[in-house]
Amino acid sequence: MNEWKMLFQYMKRHWFLAFMAPVLVMIEVFAEVAQPAIMANIVNDGVLGGNSDVIYSQGLKMIVFTIVGAVGGVLSIYAAANVAYRVSADVRRDMFSHIHKLSFSFVDKLQIGSLITRMTDDVTRVQRVIQASLRLLFRAPIMFVSAIALLLMLDVNIAVVLVVMVPLLLVFIFLLLRNTIPFFAVVQQKLDGLNGFLREMLAGIKVVKTYAGEKSEQRRFQGVNQDWTSTSISVALRTSLLMPISALIIDFGVISVLYVGGYEATDGRMNVGDIMAATNYLSQIMMSLRMASHIIMDLAQADASLVRIAELMKTPSEDDRADSTVSPADGAVVFEHVSFGYDASKPFIKDISFDIPSGQTLLLLGSTGSGKSTLISLLLRFYDADSGTILLGGKDIKSMSRKTLHTHVGVVSQRAQFFVGTIASNLRIGKNDATDNEMMRALEMAQLADFVRKVPEGLNYPVEQDGVNLSGGQRQRLSLARTLLSNPDVLILDNCIAAMDFLTASKIWKAVESLNSTRIVIAQRPSVACKADKIVLLKDGCVERFGDFAELKDICEAALEGKEVE
Amino acid sequence: MxxxxxxxxxxxxxxxxxxxxxxxxxxxxxxxxxxxxxxxxxxxxxxxxxxxxxxxxxxxxxxxxxxxxxxxxxxxxxxxxxxxxxxxxxxxxxxxxxxxxxxxxxxxxxxxxxxxxxxxxxxxxxxxxxxxxxxxxxxxxxxxxxxxxxxxxxxxxxxxxxxxxxxxxxxxxxxxxxxxxxxxxxxxxxxxxxxxxxxxxxxxxxxxxxxxxxxxxxxxxxxxxxxxxxxxxxxxxxxxxxxxxxxxxxxxxxxxxxxxxxxxxxxxxxxxxxxxxxxxxxxxxxxxxxxxxxxxxxxxxxxxxxxxxxxxxxxxxxxxxxxxxxxxxxxxxxxxxxxxDQAAEPFSDDNKDCVESSRNDMDKTHGKIEFRHVSFSYIEGVPVLQDISFVILPNQFVALVGQTGEGKSTIVNLLLRFYKPQSGEILIDDVNINDMPLAELRHKVGLVLQDAILFSDTVKYNIKYGRPSASDAEMKQAAVLSNADKVIEPLPEKYDTMLSNQGVNISQGERQLCTIARAVLPGAPILIFDEATSNIDVYTEKLVQGAVDNLHHKSTCFIIAHRLSTVQGADNILVLAGGKVAESGTHDALMANEKSIYGEIFRSQF
Incomplete structure (x- = not known):
């Protein structure tokens, strides 16, 4: 229920509109339920009483009521839509900026794909429910109560009909909802299964084709597809019962009113107009209950979304000493007994110590899963070490503001990420006010200048979503240029050189070596080992070997010969 | 989306x-x-x-x-x-x-x-x-x-x-x-x-x-x-x-x-x-x-x-x-x-019979590959391969090297007819691949890709993917041959281990070895390794190397790599440059030539 509390907090900011929406709905509903009573007057006093003035005056009254109701209706929609869109805009804004403050250990746990769905689909669902329920949540009970009240005012004896009918309806709707709502989650789950299958098949299409797996994929797809369809059909079976059965119950009410009305009319306690009005009220009662059951189903579906939103918002943001003035003296990096685990109970990095003086090159070696990239994430404070200290330029990185840290440490990661725009706009992410000359210089170092000179747009060459219009190598080099432009004291090359061909890689290396910055190179094999001042060999999260190039020469030679490093 | x-x-x-x-x-x-x-x-x-x-x-x-x-x-x-x-x-x-x-x-x-x-x-x-x-x-x-x-x-x-x-x-x-x-x-x-x-x-x-x-x-x-x-x-x-x-x-x-x-x-x-x-x-x-x-x-x-x-x-x-x-x-x-309403791949409908007949014919095929004056471009006017010709003999171990963007993987795409060349012809065992039913063509080839793609099912399902009718013994044999057995046996449920979410619950290297076993099991006469060692660590690379050694002389091994350590033992090395086969020969022969591209690439390896 915490998630609803959170939603309530957001709605409180727009309390006036949130309050007005149901009030206006009330006006709308009252105007509506008054209609049958006026109608009854027209029939009883006007038509049967032979008084045409009554017909006209009551007719006018009806028109006025209708217009009042319509105005109330439109205004309530205005208020409800405003609240819904404002709240969802607020929620989205807070989510977006909160995600930008999250520690990456949480980002990884929640996964980017899921964060995106939370910000899009989930918020939209909540928004729809707010809008609908601000109107309907109040409309239904008001309509229900007022229809019953007016019915009783018409004739108390009809209460007998209500006493049987209303509980019957309530019990039926309750049972139906209780049997239906759990299925919504199952349908969603089956749909996720279908989507998962599609994603996997599309990713592996070459494999399917090579091994002629089309037939078996088709069979598997039919399985998940049928799964989803069958569950949806069983939900349909339940929801389709709502209308006919509740209508049937009300219809029996109408028949009873007709019969009871007969006796009442004989005694002069009820006349024909009243009976007509009573049947109208009965259908209003049914409509209100049906509306209510729809809202409950909507709320049940929104609850899951709200839980996912609240889960994200509850995730603590990383701590930052934004006002700290501590700044590193140079690019020296020291790890002192650093331990860390993605899962708190399972340390992944164990008691790591090494150091690299400013301006030198450190080679971080190790197989996949040995913890190389994790060390970099720790240095960038995407995660915080569980124990031990990391020093940059002689200062504990925890004492610096993140801003300072990130200005001094630049990383080129294995998977380059870009934003839709141009080469220039993506380079400026590294340095907001970079001139064309500066950008060309960086591109030169990254061996991408030739390409930029070749294309007619030059630096304004467009970069499409995820940089799909660039080749893998170009993406990597653009990402390198971007980091070089930011001129960091510590330059980290995370597995990016290894994937380039040798000629390009060696040219890039020459350029990088000419910089004053400390260089940390991450690789699975010591292809650039000969240029490193110091080498760290990681294995299973521990430092296996650490030393000068000369001390670890055997590793390099062994690796170049293709032997396993033991 | x-x-x-x-x-x-x-x-x-x-x-x-x-x-x-x-x-x-x-x-x-x-x-x-x-x-x-x-x-x-x-x-x-x-x-x-x-x-x-x-x-x-x-x-x-x-x-x-x-x-x-x-x-x-x-x-x-x-x-x-x-x-x-x-x-x-x-x-x-x-x-x-x-x-x-x-x-x-x-x-x-x-x-x-x-x-x-x-x-x-x-x-x-x-x-x-x-x-x-x-x-x-x-x-x-x-x-x-x-x-x-x-x-x-x-x-x-x-x-x-x-x-x-x-x-x-x-x-x-x-x-x-x-x-x-x-x-x-x-x-x-x-x-x-x-x-x-x-x-x-x-x-x-x-x-x-x-x-x-x-x-x-x-x-x-x-x-x-x-x-x-x-x-x-x-x-x-x-x-x-x-x-x-x-x-x-x-x-x-x-x-x-x-x-x-x-x-x-x-x-x-x-x-x-x-x-x-x-x-x-x-x-x-x-x-x-x-x-x-x-x-x-x-x-x-x-x-x-x-x-x-x-x-x-x-x-x-x-x-x-x-x-x-x-x-x-x-x-x-x-x-x-x-x-x-898109056009289907040609010959894709006659799968069933061909699969059977090609299995029966498997003993008769040898695994000879020949490219004759093949030219290809993905986008008109931007040629990738220009008039490429080469022959790979049955049971040879041939490596294809070259810089990024030279079209190494394109050769695989053409060989498996994922794409069709604009001119020239490709032959397997002296038959033009265009005249071969698709299923037969693909049954002659076992492919190992750079991205080790597995499906969310058991290890067994994945290895048997290319030949679901294979017995467990045959599967085991393929796994042993490809060194995958060494990493599968220590898994909690061995071959019955469920791979979740495309196999992220086992390491990249383990996944890659499984894909090799998958390629080996159907007994195809040709095995292609397309940059199969690019993303894996030294230890797994050793195992892959071992697998290649095991398979050498049993079937044609065609290895595409930019890392030269994997290819030095090849019978023949083709060097791709400028959309053509610029050089070919054994490692020693290519190194003997002072000015060879191969030599330059090799020396730039630090």
Whole structure:
């Protein structure tokens, strides 16, 4: 229920509109339920009483009521839509900026794909429910109560009909909802299964084709597809019962009113107009209950979304000493007994110590899963070490503001990420006010200048979503240029050189070596080992070997010969 | 789904060839003729009873209630007749409840079954498409066809069309009855219809432009969200948070503004229609009352008209409002059919027989590969391969090296006929691959890719993927041969270990070894390793190397690599440069030439 509390907090900011929406709905509903009573007057006093003035005056009254109701209706929609869109805009804004403050250990746990769905689909669902329920949540009970009240005012004896009918309806709707709502989650789950299958098949299409797996994929797809369809059909079976059965119950009410009305009319306690009005009220009662059951189903579906939103918002943001003035003296990096685990109970990095003086090159070696990239994430404070200290330029990185840290440490990661725009706009992410000359210089170092000179747009060459219009190598080099432009004291090359061909890689290396910055190179094999001042060999999260190039020469030679490093 | 995809989607909202598409879509429904027939019958009964019941109630009031001699408010009631009326009503109510349930349930079931069939057919088609189709269409786009577009059809066609049919029957029926009772009053009421249609048209047109504006803003905002979150590490590392948040906030605010406008406008429809509804109610009350007063019609007739007035306009409103939904459903169907109508890979239909025959022929094939003057480009005017020729003899170990972008992987794409060369021919065992059934061609080749792709199932399922009929012993043998056995045995459930989420629960290297076992199991005479060691660590690379050694001389091994350590033992090394085979020879021979490209690449390896 915490998630609803959170939603309530957001709605409180727009309390006036949130309050007005149901009030206006009330006006709308009252105007509506008054209609049958006026109608009854027209029939009883006007038509049967032979008084045409009554017909006209009551007719006018009806028109006025209708217009009042319509105005109330439109205004309530205005208020409800405003609240819904404002709240969802607020929620989205807070989510977006909160995600930008999250520690990456949480980002990884929640996964980017899921964060995106939370910000899009989930918020939209909540928004729809707010809008609908601000109107309907109040409309239904008001309509229900007022229809019953007016019915009783018409004739108390009809209460007998209500006493049987209303509980019957309530019990039926309750049972139906209780049997239906759990299925919504199952349908969603089956749909996720279908989507998962599609994603996997599309990713592996070459494999399917090579091994002629089309037939078996088709069979598997039919399985998940049928799964989803069958569950949806069983939900349909339940929801389709709502209308006919509740209508049937009300219809029996109408028949009873007709019969009871007969006796009442004989005694002069009820006349024909009243009976007509009573049947109208009965259908209003049914409509209100049906509306209510729809809202409950909507709320049940929104609850899951709200839980996912609240889960994200509850995730603590990383701590930052934004006002700290501590700044590193140079690019020296020291790890002192650093331990860390993605899962708190399972340390992944164990008691790591090494150091690299400013301006030198450190080679971080190790197989996949040995913890190389994790060390970099720790240095960038995407995660915080569980124990031990990391020093940059002689200062504990925890004492610096993140801003300072990130200005001094630049990383080129294995998977380059870009934003839709141009080469220039993506380079400026590294340095907001970079001139064309500066950008060309960086591109030169990254061996991408030739390409930029070749294309007619030059630096304004467009970069499409995820940089799909660039080749893998170009993406990597653009990402390198971007980091070089930011001129960091510590330059980290995370597995990016290894994937380039040798000629390009060696040219890039020459350029990088000419910089004053400390260089940390991450690789699975010591292809650039000969240029490193110091080498760290990681294995299973521990430092296996650490030393000068000369001390670890055997590793390099062994690796170049293709032997396993033991 | 990508943000861009959504943007494009929002723009092509309108169907291009509506009638054709609708006709084709209808053919899926007519497969369920009996269900459709029952549905229409149910709908008709439902409609008839919804027309008849107000009539009966009105009749009951007229026939059974007479003002008593004591005067108003006393009535004489004819109870036996009233009971008869009530009995008829009960029968009608029960019947209509049953029919409306069946109508509703049957309709949903039919829709779901039709869309199920659509998805299955779409998948069948998809699987027959060449790899180039998947290279040219984003995953989001394809997935959206399977889910969003099919859902549009489910919502738009199934529900709406049947509702429109019942609405039409209702209206015709009601008009007949009302005309019969009092044509004057009927004409009174009919006056409101053009008003309703006009009003909803005007508002709808306005709404549409606002809704498409809203959809565009949503697409834009989702694009920013996707991009922003996918690039989260970059924007954090480069301190771009502020810029990202501001950019997002702009789109977010815009959406709020446009969204509220669209909502209010569409919210106007219902109250305005209700005013019209009530106006017609009042007109009937006043006119009907006056007519009853003058004795032209009875009170019962007025009551009937009043009950009808609500029901009469509802179908009109509904049809007007749902036309939009039908339109986007047809647009969705059009996209699906477009996806279905691509050309399948040639020879892809004759799979079954060929698979069997090629298995029997497996002993006879040897694994000779020959490229004769092959030229190819993905984009016209940008040649990738130019007049390439080479021969690989059976059971040779041949390596293909070259810089990034020289077209190494393209050679594999051509050899497996994922793409077709613009000129030249490719032969396997002296047969042009174009003359070979696709399944036979692909059964001759075992492929190991750079990305170790496995499916979410057991290790066993994955290794047997290329030959599901293989025995466990054969599987084990393939695993041992490819060194995968060494990493599978230590797994908790060995070969029965479930791989979750494309196998992320085992390491990249372990996955790669499994894909080698998968390639080895069918016993193909040719094995291709396309950059298979690029993403793995030294230890796994040793195991892969061992696998290659095991397979050497058992089948043709064709290894593509940019890491030269893997290729030094090759019988022949082909060096690809400038779209041609620039050099070839053994490692020693190539190194002997001082100026060779191979030598330059090798020496630059630090």
């Amino acid at each position: 990508g943000g861009m995809g959504k943007l494009i989607r929002a723009e092509k909202h309108k169907p291009k060839n509506g009638w054709e598409t609708l006709k084709r879509l209808t053919s899926y429904y007519t497969k369920h003729k009996l269900t459709m027939f029952i549905l229409v019958i149910c709908a008709a009964i439902d409609v008839v009873s919804s027309i008849a019941t107000p009539l009966l109630i009105g009749g009951a009031l007229d026939d059974c209630f007479h003002v008593s001699s004591r005067g108003i408010p006393f009535f004489d009631v004819n109870f036996p007749l009233l009971v008869k009326y009530i009995l008829v009503l009960i029968v009608l109510y029960v019947l209509s409840a049953f029919c409306s349930w069946w109508r509703e349930y049957g309709q949903q079931k039919l829709s779901l079954e039709v869309t199920n069939l659509l998805r299955n057919e779409l998948m069948k088609k998809m699987l027959s498409y060449p790899v180039s189709y998947f290279d040219n269409h984003s995953r989001g786009e394809i997935m959206s066809g399977f889910t969003n577009d099919v859902e549009l059809i489910n919502k738009g066609i199934g529900e709406t069309l049947l509702q429109m049919v019942s609405a039409a029957i209702t209206m015709v029926g009601m008009i007949c009855v009302m005309w019969n009772k009092s044509w004057q009053l009927m004409l009174c009421m009919a006056c409101t219809i053009p008003l309703v249609i006009m009003l909803s048209r005007i508002i709808m047109a306005k709404c549409k432009s606002y809704f498409s504006a809203q959809q565009k803003t949503v697409a834009e905002m989702n694009g920013i969200i996707e991009e922003g979150l996918n690039g989260l590490k970059v924007s954090r590392a480069f301190l771009q948070e502020e810029i990202q948040i501001n950019r997002f906030e702009k789109a977010n605010k815009e959406l709020m503004k446009v969204g509220v406008k669209a909502q209010i406008l569409s919210g106007l429809i219902m109250p305005l229609l209700r005013i019209l509804d009530n106006l017609s109610y009042i007109v009937i009350a006043v006119v009907g009352g006056a007519m009853a007063l003058s004795g032209a019609i009875t009170i019962g007739v007025v009551q009937t008209f009043l009950l009808y007035s609500r029901q009469f306009l509802r179908p009109v409103n509904m049809v007007a409002m749902q036309l939009n939904q039908v339109q986007s459903a047809i647009a969705g169907a059009e996209r699906i059919f477009e996806m279905m």
